[in-house]
Amino acid sequence: MKIVSVGNKDRQGVVGQVVRAIRLGKLTALPTETVYGACVDACNQESVMRLLAYKRRPLGKPFSVFVADTKMAERYVVLNKTARNLYKSFLPGPLTVVSRGRHRVAAGVESETGTLGVRISSSWLITSVVKNIGRPITATSANKSYERRPYKITDFDLKEFGLVVDAGRLPANEPSTVVDTTADDLVVLRQGNASVGTGNSVLSRSEEDTKNIAKELWQKYEKSIRKRTVVFALEGQMGTGKTIFAKGLAKAMGVSGEVVSPTFQLEMVYEARHDNTRLKLIHVDAWRMETAGELARLGFEQRVSEGSVVVVEWADRVAEEIREYEEEAVIVWVRIEYGKDKDERKIFWEVREQ
Amino acid sequence: MIILAIDTSCDETAAAVTSDNLVLSNIVWSQASEHAKFGGVVPNLAKRAHEERISWVVEQAIKRSGVERKKIGAVGVTIGPGLAIALEVGIRQAKNVAGFLNKPLVVVNHIEGHIFSAMARRPVKSGRGTADVNIRFPAWALVVSGGHTELIWVEAPGKYKVAARTLDDALGEALDKGARMLGLGYPGGAVLEKLARRGDPNSYPLPLPMSGQEKRRKFSYSGLKTAMWRLIEKVKESKDALNAEQIENLAAVYQERAFDHLIRVSRAILVSERNEAQDMLCGGGVASNLSLRKKLRVLTKEAGVKLRLPYSARLCGDNAAMIGVAASFKAVEGKFASDIGLVDRNPDWKIDDPVIS
Numbered sequence: 001m002k003i004v005s006v007g008n009k010d011r012q013g014v015v016g017q018v019v020r021a022i023r024l025g026k027l028t029a030l031p032t033e034t035v036y037g038a039c040v041d042a043c044n045q046e047s048v049m050r051l052l053a054y055k056r057r058p059l060g061k062p063f064s065v066f067v068a069d070t071k072m073a074e075r076y077v078v079l080n081k082t083a084r085n086l087y088k089s090f091l092p093g094p095l096t097v098v099s100r101g102r103h104r105v106a107a108g109v110e111s112e113t114g115t116l117g118v119r120i121s122s123s124w125l126i127t128s129v130v131k132n133i134g135r136p137i138t139a140t141s142a143n144k145s146y147e148r149r150p151y152k153i154t155d156f157d158l159k160e161f162g163l164v165v166d167a168g169r170l171p172a173n174e175p176s177t178v179v180d181t182t183a184d185d186l187v188v189l190r191q192g193n194a195s196v197g198t199g200n201s202v203l204s205r206s207e208e209d210t211k212n213i214a215k216e217l218w219q220k221y222e223k224s225i226r227k228r229t230v231v232f233a234l235e236g237q238m239g240t241g242k243t244i245f246a247k248g249l250a251k252a253m254g255v256s257g258e259v260v261s262p263t264f265q266l267e268m269v270y271e272a273r274h275d276n277t278r279l280k281l282i283h284v285d286a287w288r289m290e291t292a293g294e295l296a297r298l299g300f301e302q303r304v305s306e307g308s309v310v311v312v313e314w315a316d317r318v319a320e321e322i323r324e325y326e327e328e329a330v331i332v333w334v335r336i337e338y339g340k341d342k343d344e345r346k347i348f349w350e351v352r353e354q
Numbered sequence: 355m356i357i358l359a360i361d362t363s364c365d366e367t368a369a370a371v372t373s374d375n376l377v378l379s380n381i382v383w384s385q386a387s388e389h390a391k392f393g394g395v396v397p398n399l400a401k402r403a404h405e406e407r408i409s410w411v412v413e414q415a416i417k418r419s420g421v422e423r424k425k426i427g428a429v430g431v432t433i434g435p436g437l438a439i440a441l442e443v444g445i446r447q448a449k450n451v452a453g454f455l456n457k458p459l460v461v462v463n464h465i466e467g468h469i470f471s472a473m474a475r476r477p478v479k480s481g482r483g484t485a486d487v488n489i490r491f492p493a494w495a496l497v498v499s500g501g502h503t504e505l506i507w508v509e510a511p512g513k514y515k516v517a518a519r520t521l522d523d524a525l526g527e528a529l530d531k532g533a534r535m536l537g538l539g540y541p542g543g544a545v546l547e548k549l550a551r552r553g554d555p556n557s558y559p560l561p562l563p564m565s566g567q568e569k570r571r572k573f574s575y576s577g578l579k580t581a582m583w584r585l586i587e588k589v590k591e592s593k594d595a596l597n598a599e600q601i602e603n604l605a606a607v608y609q610e611r612a613f614d615h616l617i618r619v620s621r622a623i624l625v626s627e628r629n630e631a632q633d634m635l636c637g638g639g640v641a642s643n644l645s646l647r648k649k650l651r652v653l654t655k656e657a658g659v660k661l662r663l664p665y666s667a668r669l670c671g672d673n674a675a676m677i678g679v680a681a682s683f684k685a686v687e688g689k690f691a692s693d694i695g696l697v698d699r700n701p702d703w704k705i706d707d708p709v710i711s
Contacts, residue, residue: 237583238531238534238535238579238583239576239579239580239581239582239583240580241576241580243522243523243576244522244576258519258521260520260521260522260523260524261522261523261524261527261576263500263523263524263527263531264364264499264500264501264524264526264527265364265435265436265437265501265701266364266437267437267438268701268702269438269701269702287531288540297401297402298439299401299439338583338584342584
C-alpha cells in the first residue's frame with residue numbers, strides 16, 4: 001500500500017500514479033467532492049471482483065461510475081430527455097443519474113435490471129484520471145458496507161488498498177443524490193445535497209433498499225449523537241417495513257444480534273460497538289399504546305436521556321409525547337408508504353430544526 | 355417442593371402456588387381480567403399497574419392454594435425476557451416474600467416456563483384426574499405466543515438449543531395484527547380464530563412466507579402482513595368496508611398461511627433431525643388455538659413424537675404456574691440464587707444463553 005499526498009505540487013505526477021495503479025488492477029482510494037471513493041476500472045472484471053470482496057456486499061447491489069463527460073456517458077448508458085436535462089443542470093456535481101446501461105462494464109457494476117448510475121465529478125483529480133484511462137471508474141465510497149462514511153483516510157481499511165491519495169479531512173458533505181431516470185417519473189433513490197425538487201423523499205424497491213436508506217439516514221445524523229440523543233420516529237401502515245428500517249439502523253450502528261419486532265414487549269434494548277464507542281439502541285413500539293401518556297409511563301424521558309439512538313415504531317400514536325423532546329433530542333420523523341409496485345415503498349423524512 | 359411463583363414479564367401480573375408439577379393456584383391479572391377491582395379504568399400496561407396489583411395477586415395465589423405460608427419451600431420468579439420496568443416489580447416482590455419467609459429464590463426464564471407449561475398437572479380435587487405428564491428428555495419444545503416464536507431442542511431441563519426463531523414478528527403478534535387489519539380490534543387473535551372457522555382457507559391467494567426456504571430455519575411474518583394488506587385493498591376494491599363473508603374468508607386464509615409457515619419450518623427441522631426425542635412440548639398463548647393444534651397433531655405424528663399441550667388455556671397465555679413448574683426442576687437440582695441481593699432483571703435473556711442462577 002502506498003499513500004501519496006494531494007498537497008504534492010506535482011499534480012500530473014499524482015494523476016500518473018493513480019492511472020498506473022488502476023490500470024494494474026489495484027484498489028485505489030481517491031478523494032471526491034463528497035467522500036473518499038474506492039476506485040477501480042469499471043470494465044475490468046477482476047478489479048470489480050476485488051472491489052466486491054472488499055466492500056463485502058452481495059452481488060446484485062450495483063456500483064455507480066465516474067465518467068469524464070456526457071460524451072463518455074453515452075458510450076455506457078442510454079440518455080433519455082430527463083437524463084439529458086439533469087446532466088445539463090447538475091453535472092459535474094454530487095448527483096448520480098441512473099440510466100439504462102449498454103452492458104459495456106464488468107458484471108456486478110450495473111444493477112440486476114441492467115441500469116447504471118453515472119456521475120461526472122467536479123474534482124480535477126477524478127476527471128483527469130478518468131480522461132487518462134479513457135474508461136469509467138467505480139464511484140463507490142471507500143468504506144465497507146454499513147461502516148462509517150469515509151471523510152479521512154483513517155476511516156477505512158487502508159491496508160486493503162494498493163494506492164491511497166490523501167487530501168486530509170474532507171468537508172462533511174453528504175454523499176451524492178441518486179436519481180433514477182428509467183421509470184416514467186423521476187425517482188430519487190438517495191437524497192444528498194443536490195436537490196432535484198422532491199424534497200426529503202426516496203424510493204425503496206426492496207427490504208434491502210429500506211435497510212440501506214435507514215443506514216444513510218443514520219449516517220446523516222450520526223454526528224449529533226455526541227451531543228444529543230437521536231430519535232427516529234417511524235410512521236407507516238401495517239407491513240410497510242418499520243421493523244425492517246430498524247434492522248438497517250441497527251446494522252449501521254454495529255448491533256450484532258437479530259432485531260425483531262418489539263410490539264409485544266413494547267421495548268427492546270440493544271448494545272452496539274461503533275468505532276470503539278459504546279452505543280445503545282432503544283427500540284420502542286407504540287402499536288399497543290392507546291395514549292401518548294403510556295409512552296411517558298414506559299420511562300421515555302429516561303430513555304431519551306440515556307440512549308444514543310431511540311427508534312419508535314407507530315410514532316404517530318404517541319407523537320405528542322415525542323414532540324416534548326424536540327429540544328433535548330434530534331427527532332427524525334420518517335414516514336413509509338406503500339408504492340405502486342408490490343415491493344415499492346416511498347420513504348419521507350423530516351427534522352424540525354430548533 | 356411447594357413453590358410460590360411470580361411472573362410480571364409483560365402485560366400480565368401473575369402469581370401461582372405449585373407443588374412439583376401440580377398446580378395448586380394460578381392467578382393471572384390481565385387487562386381484560388374480570389377481576390379488575392381497581393375502578394373501571396383498564397390499567398395501563400406499565401410499571402405502576404403491576405405495582406398496584408402485585409401484592410393482591412400474590413395474596414390470592416396463596417389463599418386459593420390452601421397452602422400454609424410456612425409450607426412454601428422456595429420462591430420462583432421470572433427475570434427475563436420481558437419488559438425491564440415490568441420485570442422489576444415481580445423481582446422486588448419475590449425478594450421481599452423470600453426474605454420474609456426466609457426461603458431461597460429460584461430465577462426462571464419466561465420461555466422456560468412456557469416449555470414446562472405442558473408438564474403441569476391439574477389438582478385431583480377437580481375430579482378430572484391427572485394427565486400423563488411423564489415427559490422423556492431430550493424433547494422438542496415449540497413456544498408460540500404474542501412475544502415469542504421459537505422451536506427449541508431441550509436436551510434436559512436447563513439445557514436448551516434454539517433450532518428456529520422469528521426474524522421479525524412473533525406468531526401471536528402477526529395474528530393480532532392480521533385481526534386489526536380486518537377491523538377486529540386488539541387483541542384480535544382469538545376473534546380471528548373464531549371467524550376463521552367459518553371461512554374458507556383457500557378462498558383467496560395469499561403467498562406462504564419464505565416458501566421453499568424452510569431449510570433456513572427462520573420464521574418470518576413481515577412479508578405475510580404486507581401481502582395481507584395488499585390483498586385486503588384488492589378485495590375491498592372501491593368499497594369502504596369488507597362484508598362479513600369476506601372477513602371470515604380473509605381470516606381463514608391469513609391464519610392458515612401463518613400456521614402453515616410455522617408447520618413447514620418445524621417439519622423441515624423435525625424430519626431432518628430425526629433423533630431420540632419422543633415428545634414435543636407446546637406452549638404459549640397461540641397453543642390454545644384449535645386449528646393450530648390440529649396441524650400440530652399431524653406434524654408430530656409424521657415426525658414420530660408425542661404432542662404435549664397444557665391442560666388448560668390458562669396455562670397457555672402468560673401465567674405463573676408454568677414458572678412454578680420450571681422452578682421445581684431447578685429446585686430439585688439445588689439451583690437456587692446464591693445471593694438474593696444480586697438477582698436482577700435480564701430483559702433480553704435468550705433461553706440458550708448460559709443459564710444464570
